[in-house]
Amino acid sequence: MAIIEAKKLTKIFGSDPKRTAALLDKGWSKEKIFAETKHTVGVNQADFTIEPGQIFVIMGLSGSGKSTLVRLLNRLIEPTSGQLLFNGTDVLKMSPEQLRQYRRKHIGMVFQKFALFPHRTVVQNIEYGLEIQGIDKKKRREMAMESLELVGLKGWENSYPDQLSGGMQQRVGLARGLANDPEILLMDEAFSALDPLIRKDMQDELIELQLKMKKTIVFITHDLDEALRIGDQIALMKDGSIVQIGTPEEILMQPANKYVERFVEDVDLSKVLTASHVMKKAATITPEKGPRVSLQFMREQGVSSLYVVDKRMQLLGIITAEDAVRSIKEGLPFESIIQTDVPTAAPDTVLNDLFEMMGQIRLPVAVIGENNRLKGVVVKGAVLAALSGNTLEEGGHAI
Amino acid sequence: MNLPKIPLADWIEWLEAWLESNFDPLFQFIRLIVGETVGGLESVLQWFPPLVLILIFTAIAWFIGKWRMALFSFIGLAIIDNLGLWSQTMQTLALVITAAFISILIGVPLGILCARSKTVLRIVTPLLDFMQTMPAFVYLLPAVTFFSLGVVPGVIASIIFAIPPTIRLTNLGIRQVPAELVEAADAFGSTPAQKLFKLQLPLAMPTIMAGINQTIMLSLSMVVIASMIGAQGVGAYVYRAVTQGNTGVGFEAGLAIVILAIILDRLTQQSMNKTKTN
Numbered sequence A: 001m002a003i004i005e006a007k008k009l010t011k012i013f014g015s016d017p018k019r020t021a022a023l024l025d026k027g028w029s030k031e032k033i034f035a036e037t038k039h040t041v042g043v044n045q046a047d048f049t050i051e052p053g054q055i056f057v058i059m060g061l062s063g064s065g066k067s068t069l070v071r072l073l074n075r076l077i078e079p080t081s082g083q084l085l086f087n088g089t090d091v092l093k094m095s096p097e098q099l100r101q102y103r104r105k106h107i108g109m110v111f112q113k114f115a116l117f118p119h120r121t122v123v124q125n126i127e128y129g130l131e132i133q134g135i136d137k138k139k140r141r142e143m144a145m146e147s148l149e150l151v152g153l154k155g156w157e158n159s160y161p162d163q164l165s166g167g168m169q170q171r172v173g174l175a176r177g178l179a180n181d182p183e184i185l186l187m188d189e190a191f192s193a194l195d196p197l198i199r200k201d202m203q204d205e206l207i208e209l210q211l212k213m214k215k216t217i218v219f220i221t222h223d224l225d226e227a228l229r230i231g232d233q234i235a236l237m238k239d240g241s242i243v244q245i246g247t248p249e250e251i252l253m254q255p256a257n258k259y260v261e262r263f264v265e266d267v268d269l270s271k272v273l274t275a276s277h278v279m280k281k282a283a284t285i286t287p288e289k290g291p292r293v294s295l296q297f298m299r300e301q302g303v304s305s306l307y308v309v310d311k312r313m314q315l316l317g318i319i320t321a322e323d324a325v326r327s328i329k330e331g332l333p334f335e336s337i338i339q340t341d342v343p344t345a346a347p348d349t350v351l352n353d354l355f356e357m358m359g360q361i362r363l364p365v366a367v368i369g370e371n372n373r374l375k376g377v378v379v380k381g382a383v384l385a386a387l388s389g390n391t392l393e394e395g396g397h398a399i
Numbered sequence B: 001m002n003l004p005k006i007p008l009a010d011w012i013e014w015l016e017a018w019l020e021s022n023f024d025p026l027f028q029f030i031r032l033i034v035g036e037t038v039g040g041l042e043s044v045l046q047w048f049p050p051l052v053l054i055l056i057f058t059a060i061a062w063f064i065g066k067w068r069m070a071l072f073s074f075i076g077l078a079i080i081d082n083l084g085l086w087s088q089t090m091q092t093l094a095l096v097i098t099a100a101f102i103s104i105l106i107g108v109p110l111g112i113l114c115a116r117s118k119t120v121l122r123i124v125t126p127l128l129d130f131m132q133t134m135p136a137f138v139y140l141l142p143a144v145t146f147f148s149l150g151v152v153p154g155v156i157a158s159i160i161f162a163i164p165p166t167i168r169l170t171n172l173g174i175r176q177v178p179a180e181l182v183e184a185a186d187a188f189g190s191t192p193a194q195k196l197f198k199l200q201l202p203l204a205m206p207t208i209m210a211g212i213n214q215t216i217m218l219s220l221s222m223v224v225i226a227s228m229i230g231a232q233g234v235g236a237y238v239y240r241a242v243t244q245g246n247t248g249v250g251f252e253a254g255l256a257i258v259i260l261a262i263i264l265d266r267l268t269q270q271s272m273n274k275t276k277t278n
Helices: A017-025 A030-037 A066-073 A096-105 A122-126 A137-150 A166-179 A196-213 A224-230 A248-253 A258-264 A287-301 A321-330 A351-360 A380-387 B008-022 B024-047 B050-064 B067-082 B086-116 B118-133 B136-147 B151-175 B179-187 B192-221 B223-227 B234-243 B247-277
Strands: A004-013 A040-050 A055-059 A081-086 A107-110 A184-188 A216-221 A233-238 A241-246 A305-309 A315-320 A365-368 A374-378
Touching: A004 A017, A004 A066, A017 A030, A017 A040, A030 A040, A040 A066, A040 A241, A055 A066, A055 A196, A055 A224, A066 A184, A066 A216, A107 A166, A107 B179, A122 A137, A122 A166, A137 A166, A166 A184, A166 A196, A196 A224, A216 A224, A224 A248, A233 A248, A233 A258, A241 A248, A241 A258, A248 A258, A287 A305, A287 A315, A287 A321, A305 A374, A315 A321, A315 A365, A351 A365, A351 A380, B008 B024, B008 B136, B024 B086, B024 B136, B024 B151, B050 B067, B050 B247, B067 B086, B067 B247, B086 B118, B086 B151, B086 B192, B086 B223, B086 B234, B086 B247, B118 B151, B136 B151, B136 B223, B151 B192, B151 B223, B179 B192, B192 B223, B192 B247, B223 B234, B234 B247
Parallel strands: A055 A216, A055 A233, A107 A184, A184 A216
Antiparallel strands: A004 A040, A004 A081, A233 A241, A305 A315, A365 A374
């Protein structure tokens, strides 16, 4: 079941938002509503579901409503209309006390400008959420220290926030968000205020943390590269509306409209697309078949080499047509002509790195997954095609 | 065109009479409480031999501030004793401390209310303007009507004049807490009280202390006026010296007030800096 489900979730700012919300149902645009009623549509009938364990990225330029949308999820901003379900419970019908419990136990938050309490030490900041729940001092200190260790700040517990660098401060923010072990973590442009290098580290660490802790993360960003890097699902927003929701690949390869297309056109594909995007099915053979069958296979499939794999698709090596011919002529055993020195890459190797590799060698690159299993092959032409923006038309992913 | 004059003076006097006849028990109660507080405080201050109290003040100054402040307190208070104004100064100190204490007791919660509700702020702000600008002599009269002569109407008048900074700066201090911090406190599920005591008040403390400092200074400035309705102390000395054209005596008593003011000011400012660095 989806952990968060939003149906026509809407926020309108102004003196009479309820009545204005009805105009949206009649199909009025944001511009028309502003021109005629002076109400601002913050979020326009957003529909989406978030699955547990996902990193759900909400992306858009400033003013697109993404920060408003994330605040609707924990009702820091009160939605005007629509429905919001958390594990099937209606969040909008919660009483003030139920809402407090929801915020305390189920949904944490990390802020763009960190929002650490300057009069509290690092560990006191982290345990704030536990303290207000009335958890006793010893227990909450223990939980806070655990959280602190998780973000790699052990030893800094008694410092004050202003003694820490920006990156460290945001680690404290992250630890504070995680301390009460919520199912959902909202991150509002959490890394936008950090230096590019630190930012990349934090992104990697977040992905790692998420693998370890299986949190559902709602991540707000205006940076497409960041969204593509960490997102399992991306919702692209414009003028308060969600224009497209999809995986990073879908957003890149099948933009829903001109706006998304323009948004993604400047993406450096070589840093986003990976080997698994451009690989094609590898022509393979098992070792007991022998050289004659190999030549036959090559002729049929129009290739000049074959990957030798065992029954479980584990890669053993490669044979070329020349070697197969030589083996038949000279009566060499088949095993002796298998070249084991095969260039390989992991499925998530980005094209940028792949391209560098391929410049130095002649052979195609084998894509190897878990347990040394052969998943596919990347040829130079496919990399070039992908970089020029034509991946799916040609080759696609066969596996 | 000849419009009749609004009978404002009559209305006010009617109101005064009405309050006096209907709320007399309340006024008597306030009179009792305030009178006992000032009296009790004064007898404690007078119970100590001057030298012992001077040393205690010096020790407090040493503890809160630096040696320079301790030295100033010692010399200043010794001069007051030497001039023969010790017991009058203690009377004045009792009045000022009582007025400041009651101002804080009322002012801080009222300031918090102002910070939470725009409506309260809109009502309170003009009232504060009124209290600060209406000449003090004008509300001395009703104060005497309600509380009769003596130190109590003096304390009440001092409170009216001195309470606005505490209310204003408490309100300001809380409103100045950055919105993103308040939002963070909300996001973790704080109750309004938790937000107030764990976030807003601690961060507003330096500003609130600045308000309290101002309140103490303002109530000190009221001691001469309070003496006109029977409050004893150095203020009464100044008042008498002025009416008798006695510059020397007036200067001596005035100096005692200045010394007291500087000590109280530095003490509250120092404790203010301490809350800031924490």
